[in-house]
Amino acid sequence: MRISDNVVARLKELGVEVRQGVSLTDLTSLGIGGTTDQLLLRRYETVPEVMRLLKDENIPHRFLGGGTNVLIADGELPWVVLHLPTAHPGVRIEGNAAYVDASADLGGMVTFCAKNNLGGMEGLIGVPGSVGGALRMNAGAYGTQFGPHVREVELYRAATGKIETLRGGDIRFDYRHTSFAPEDVMLRVKLELPSKPFKEILAGIKVCNEKRRSSQPLNQKSAGCIFKNPPGGSAGRMIDELGLKGHRVGDAMVSDRHANFFVNTGHASCTDMLKLIDEVRERVRTAYGVELENEVIVWRN
Numbered sequence: 001m002r003i004s005d006n007v008v009a010r011l012k013e014l015g016v017e018v019r020q021g022v023s024l025t026d027l028t029s030l031g032i033g034g035t036t037d038q039l040l041l042r043r044y045e046t047v048p049e050v051m052r053l054l055k056d057e058n059i060p061h062r063f064l065g066g067g068t069n070v071l072i073a074d075g076e077l078p079w080v081v082l083h084l085p086t087a088h089p090g091v092r093i094e095g096n097a098a099y100v101d102a103s104a105d106l107g108g109m110v111t112f113c114a115k116n117n118l119g120g121m122e123g124l125i126g127v128p129g130s131v132g133g134a135l136r137m138n139a140g141a142y143g144t145q146f147g148p149h150v151r152e153v154e155l156y157r158a159a160t161g162k163i164e165t166l167r168g169g170d171i172r173f174d175y176r177h178t179s180f181a182p183e184d185v186m187l188r189v190k191l192e193l194p195s196k197p198f199k200e201i202l203a204g205i206k207v208c209n210e211k212r213r214s215s216q217p218l219n220q221k222s223a224g225c226i227f228k229n230p231p232g233g234s235a236g237r238m239i240d241e242l243g244l245k246g247h248r249v250g251d252a253m254v255s256d257r258h259a260n261f262f263v264n265t266g267h268a269s270c271t272d273m274l275k276l277i278d279e280v281r282e283r284v285r286t287a288y289g290v291e292l293e294n295e296v297i298v299w300r301n
């Protein structure tokens with residue numbers, strides 16, 4: 001989708017940088033996605049005004065964080081993408097509290113806190129993506145979840161059109177799911193983390209990194225796990241037991257390392273990946289009577 005020059009000029013007045021005709025294949029870890037205009041929001045406080053302008057001008061939009069858990073349609077996309085440019089490190093420490101920008105890199109944030117002797121997030125070190133994305137989906141790995149550390153969230157709330165602060169206790173954090181509305185935009189989060197010596201945190205990080213390296217296809221293009229685990233079960237194990245590792249549709253393939261990772265081995269399209277997802281879901285349904293739910297977010301056009 002292309003924004004008119006008139007709207008581009010008004011967005012610029014709000015400090016928004018507009019990049020026209022951007023290919024989202026370069027902005028997602030799967031390397032899949034069509035083309036559209038990208039709006040870089042450099043000033044958090046202007047988010048409500050930008051949203052109002054887009055609404056008034058009838059410009060459909062989606063918010064793209066780290067792009068690591070999303071499968072985006074091919075071709076010219078009928079919406080623009082909004083993005084908060086990555087903050088480095090985007091973290092301020094006060095005692096046991098870490099104030100983190102949603103646009104900070106998750107791994108960078110964990111490392112920064114570790115260097116300040118704040119732990120508890122070791123399991124999340126290898127999870128790719130932004131802090132905002134990890135917050136929104138309550139990312140988790142190796143016994144750590146993001147949600148329990150959250151004390152406050154500053155966000156743009158679609159329901160009110162304003163920037164608000166929510167207390168951690170008022171947010172529901174479930175397995176890979178939270179009570180935020182789809183249109184809400186995460187801006188900042190206050191975490192409370194336990195004090196731990198850097199060396200101890202580092203030892204924990206090394207263990208998680210080793211486990212991850214030995215079981216996940218880290219050097220291939222993926223969106224992490226494609227499906228959520230069903231209650232009490234493992235999607236990866238079921239897909240593996242069905243002999244589907246290496247199964248492919250075009251360049252979209254079930255990883256031969258971890259069966260719940262679907263990788264782009266070259267130039268996979270969104271259509272290829274969706275077909276592979278449907279085929280695998282169907283095989284699991286037939287064999288186990290289990291309906292696998294997507295963990296990856298699909299943006300269709």
Ligand code: EPU
Pocket residue numbers: 140141142143215223224225226227228229234235236237240257258259260295
């Ligand atoms: N397994 C197989 N074959 C496979 C993959 C797994 O037999 O191809 C077996 C393993 O041997 C193990 C069991 O299935 O006995 C569980 O596997 P694993 O420990 O790899 O964990 P997982 O349930 O597949 C979850 C998260 C991962 C997270 C790891 C580590 C989900 C959907 N996945 O994977 O998170 O990194 O645990 O904590 O909850 C993600 O969310 O994108 C993700 C990668």
